[in-house]
Amino acid sequence: MGGEVNAIGTHGKSMAWRAAWRLFLAVALMVVFSGGRLYAQEDERAVRAAFVFNLTKYVSWPQGHRDRLVLGVTGQGNMGQVLKQVLEGKLSDGRRIDVRIHPSEVELLDCDVLYVEESSPAQIRATLGHVHSRAVLTVGDTDQFTREGGMVALVRSGDQIEIHVNLDSLRRRQLQMSSRLLSLAVIVSGNGELQ
Amino acid sequence: MIAPRFSSLRANIIAVVVLASSLAVGFFTAMMSYVNTRSSIAQLDSRLATLADVIGQNSAAALDFRDAKAAEEVLGALRREPPVISACLYNARAALFSEYQRDANVPPCSRFAAAKVTGRDGRSVTRDILRATDFVGSIQVTADVRDLKSRNNRMLIVAIMMALISLSMAGFSGALLQRRISKPVTQLASAMNQVTADGNFEARVAVKGNDEIAQLAAGFNRMIIELERRNQMAQRAESKLLEQARTDALTGLPNRRYLAERLERELQRLRQEKWVIGLLYIDLDGFKLVNDSLGHGVGGLLLCEVAKRLKSRVRGTDTLARVGGDEFTVILTGLESNEDAVVAANGLIESLSRSFVIEGNEITIGASVGITTRHPAVNEDPDLLMQADSAMYAAKRSGKNRAVLFSPELGLMARERLTLERELRGAIGRGEIYVEYQPEFNATTGQLVRFEALARWKHPHLGYISPVRFIPIAEESGLIYGLGEYVMEQACRECLAWQRWPNAPIQVAVNVSALQFASEMIVEEIGAILKRTGLPPELLQVELTESVMIGSLDHSAQKMMRLRSLGVTLAIDDFGTGYSCLGYLPELPFSALKIDRSFVRNLHLSSETATMLHSMIELGKKMGMRVIVEGIEEESQLETVAAMGANEVQGYLLGRPSPTPRIQFAEYLEAPKLSIDGELIEPIEF
Secondary structure, three states, X not given: OHHHHHHHHHOOOOHHHHHHHHHHHHHHHHHHOOOOOHHHHOOHHHHHHHHHHHHHHHEEOOXXXXXXXXXXXXXXXXXXXXHHHHHOOOEEOOEEEEEEEOOOHHHHHHOOEEEEEOOOXXXXXXXXHHOOOOOXXXXXXXXXXXXXXXXXXXXXXXXXXXXXXXXXXXXXXXXEXXXXXXXXXXXXXXXXXXX | OOOHHHHHHHHHHHHHHHHHHHHHHHHHHHHHHHHHHHHHHHHHHHHHHHHHHHHHHHHHHHHHOOOHHHHHHHHHHHHHOOOEEEEEEEEOOOEEEEEEEOOOOOOOOOOEOOOOOOOOOEEEEEEEEEEOOEEEEEEEEEEEHHHHHHHHHHHHHHHHHHHHHHHHHHHHHHHHHHHHXXXXXXXXXXXXXXXXXXXXXXXXOOOOOOOHHHHHHHHHHHHHHHHHHHHHHHHHHHHHHHHHHHEOOOOOOEOHHHHHHXXXXXXXXXXXXXXXXEEEEEEEEXXXXXXXXXXXXXXXXXXXXXXXXXXXXXXXOOEEEEOOOOEEEEEEEEEOOHHHHHHHHHHHHHHHHOOEEEOOEEEEOEEEEEEEEEOOOOOOOOOHHHHHHHHHHHHHXXXXXXXXXXXXXXXXXXXXXXXXXXXXXXXXXXOOEEEEEEEEEEOOOOXXXXXXXXXXXXXXXXXXXXXHHHHHHHHHHOOHHHHHHHHHHHHHHHHHHHOOOOOOOOEEEEEEOHHHHHOOOHHHHHHHHHHHHOOOHHHEEEEEEHHHHOEEHHHHHHHHHHHHHHOOEEEEXXXXXXXXXXXXXXXXXOOEEEEOHHHHHOOXXXXXXXXXXXXXXXXXXXXXXXXXXXXXXXXXXXXHHHHHOOOEEEOOOOOOOEOOHHHHHHHHHHOOOEOOOOOEOOOOOO
């Protein structure tokens, strides 16, 4: 799976390299995925990691770090490890990603993105409560998350991952999300009611 | 009447117009079609690129978040773009992410972006999809060129149809143009044909407009007018020349050429007609004298008058022509016999015998006419003109002023005459001409008073040739001048020798022909001979015939006076034979009158002759002239003549012509043959 990640990260090199990569990837993927569907086989957490990375590119923060992007991960599960493995040190719009698993309350205040994994509504609310006054992009993995006031939820729907966005929460924290992303997203408003 | 070359001109014009048009239209169509195709392809490419960019940008998020449905929706927007048949969206790993096909016939996208496919009828554009600088995938948009092609083909068909319409319009206008160009040319050609083939100078070409063709037509018309003018001039000149060629300029009568043509025609006609044709050859007697003494101007006027008189005497059907200086001919047609021709000839002679008055000069001439005829029955083809000419010479020789009908003998004579003339030319130089002298005596005393010099010709082969034969030839050929001078000089030298004898002075008489006398220089020539020889003028008696009076009497009289003033005596020779017009006698300074021998010869025939002879002797004497009678051959004649009172006598009885008279001098001196009272004392032996 590491090859795929590398493919994303190293793009932007010369055309020749890209063409070579394409040829290589085409052959590699045909070998790797020849048995079944992409999402069924792929590690869902890696996809979520890629989604998180991509999300940072569609969102703009009112203030915050200029040179780094701090990604905090809370909740149960090993998503923190995956994110750390995949995204640590990568550049998003020139900001180096700094992954912090289970940050302290002080560290939470320093986060730009907070990934909340497999948490109960109460835990979610508690976590959100810690960052409620700051412009932190909060990302969860259930539709519950956005209903509870989280900003973006990467919700598994069949073999796909839907993006749920709570526009009110985004506006409150003065975060702006690209309309291109919004056009793909399921918009949720208020404290969790579907629109 | 369009000649093939003009139809080809027409075809050429149409061909040129159509060819030029088709080149232009074809080039234009091809260029338009090419430019159109190129521009629509470029347009398509540019549109495809834009579409790929826009769709790609709109698909970026879908790719990022693997939203195939959203990508499908975005690609579905291409339905609005009919030329786009397919769009393939590949993610960053070059795997097919989403695709769009316009319909079922469109081939599906390849699964990987690396396999770039461009169909035969498709035109495809592949663009990378970038989010900021990150590569998120690629999109390939393919459009159907068949549509474009069919549209271009439709345009091409329209263009070709337009081209065809243009060409037919060009052909039509070419035909119109051709009519404007080649029709006038055809008209020109047919007009030219009229002129050259039919000689019709009326041909004109209608001139319309002011273009080059019209100018050509106008130029053609001017040329035809000029040609017509020149043609008329040429015709006039030609007919004038023809007229001149057939007409004698002086008298306006037909000339020899026309006469020959006319004679030929009449002879042709004679084959059908039963009549006789007569040809008269008229030669004026004494015309040369008039010309020499009064000048050519008067001569010309006289000829005109002669022509008038002759013309008034011939019938309309006859042809009068002037064939030489003083020679005229008449073709008489419709005669019954030779006699008719003779009657006509005599009529003409009679008409010319009346005197003419030209510029105050009273002029008398005569005419010698030769006649020849042609009968239809005769088959031979003699030269009528030559026959008439011969007859005319015969008339001249037999005394002039008469008509002679041609006979075969005359033809012989004419040939003989030619021979003699040729021989006579060198006769003096070869010493064949010599002089004989015949004595003349005083009829009363019997004394020798003079010798008459007579020209003689002894030809080495032909022998002695009579003066009767060669003198007329000398006159006609002009040899008479040299001959006369030679004889006179010889006579003068001889006469000078005689004067040594006791019975001197003895005169010499020399004949001067009318022709010689007509010469302007005759007085000076005689004076020169007298000077050369040293002969006292009073010893020379110049004897002239009556024919010297032909022409101008005044002129002749003047010359005679000048001769007389030299001291020479003048005598009329052959009196009573020629133009015996007694009226002139008193006006002329003759001192002697010599009666023609024919009177003496005929003395015995009738008493009338004797009466005439006597009267003439009386007349001469009464006018103060010595009367000489010649031709005495018998005693009786001598007696009679002496009794009639003649002053002097001459004849064979008294003395024959001799080349050496001096030998006989003794004879003449010692025995006077005549008695004082006119009786013969003693017969003379010769």
